[in-house]
Amino acid sequence: AQSVSQHNHHVILSEAASLELGCNYSYGGTVNLFWYVQYPGQHLQLLLKYFSGDPLVKGIKGFEAEFIKSKFSFNLRKPSVQWSDTAEYFCAVSYGSTLGRLYFGRGTQLTVWP
Amino acid sequence: SQTIHQWPATLVQPVGSPLSLECTVEGTSNPNLYWYRQAAGRGLQLLFYSVGIGQISSEVPQNLSASRPQDRQFILSSKKLLLSDSGFYLCAWNPSGRKTQYFGPGTRLLVL
Numbered sequence: 001a002q003s004v005s006q007h008n009h010h011v012i013l014s015e016a017a018s019l020e021l022g023c024n025y026s027y028g029g030t031v032n033l034f035w036y037v038q039y040p041g042q043h044l045q046l047l048l049k050y051f052s053g054d055p056l057v058k059g060i061k062g063f064e065a066e067f068i069k070s071k072f073s074f075n076l077r078k079p080s081v082q083w084s085d086t087a088e089y090f091c092a093v094s095y096g097s098t099l100g101r102l103y104f105g106r107g108t109q110l111t112v113w114p
Numbered sequence: 115s116q117t118i119h120q121w122p123a124t125l126v127q128p129v130g131s132p133l134s135l136e137c138t139v140e141g142t143s144n145p146n147l148y149w150y151r152q153a154a155g156r157g158l159q160l161l162f163y164s165v166g167i168g169q170i171s172s173e174v175p176q177n178l179s180a181s182r183p184q185d186r187q188f189i190l191s192s193k194k195l196l197l198s199d200s201g202f203y204l205c206a207w208n209p210s211g212r213k214t215q216y217f218g219p220g221t222r223l224l225v226l
Contacts, residue, residue, distance in 0.1 A: 004157070006157075009155075032213045034214070036217075042219075043217055043218065043219050043220075044204065044217035044220075045217075046214060046216070049213075049214060051213060090157065090158065092158075094213060101160055101163065101173075102148075102150075102158070102160065102206075102215060103160075104150075104157035104158040104159075105157050106155070106156055106157040107157055
């Protein structure tokens with residue numbers, strides 16, 4: 001069965017530190033990859049997505065992610081975090097033929113101290 | 115522009131009581147609609163999805179049901195709530211044929 005793993009459940013960083021959140025998915029084939037973010041008290045929002053092409057994708061607020069097919073990974077990165085990045089981050093995957101069904105990881109709570 | 119609404123935002127219900135959560139999407143037609151649940155410490159789990167009026171697919175057999183009486187309305191129901199139904203329920207939509215889903219604000223349900 002398809003699954004998505006986020007290895008870090010809670011990450012605590014100081015402002016200006018670099019961030020990398022891991023995401024691995026099972027099963028090969030055509031994948032569509034997403035990172036969503038949920039700021040406190042707000043909707044789940046799309047941060048970035050990858051469908052095809054350049055495996056390094058850039059999203060909003062300075063985030064980027066790299067798709068490494070051989071490792072079944074789609075890690076999220078940001079060179080310098082800010083206090084406002086405190087949120088919960090979800091990795092999600094859909095597969096080419098499954099009508100948009102998303103498989104989510106458990107989420108990573110990021111806390112950034114000023 | 116398209117918007118998605120869910121209500122209520124928060125709900126506290128006793129065990130055995132019925133449930134009805136509503137989701138509506140504005141500014142689009144014939145969307146795909148989804149219900150997800152997030153239990154504490156766990157990722158989002160797809161419960162139901164719909165590609166059109168009256169068309170419901172269930173991903174996880176359980177105490178819940180869904181209906182789509184109108185093109186942009188998606189309802190999550192239960193006849194008798196269980197303690198294990200507590201969680202955060204999210205409705206999502208995407209344009210038919212597109213891959214990116216957009217989420218509503220969610221309903222936090224506590225069953226006591």
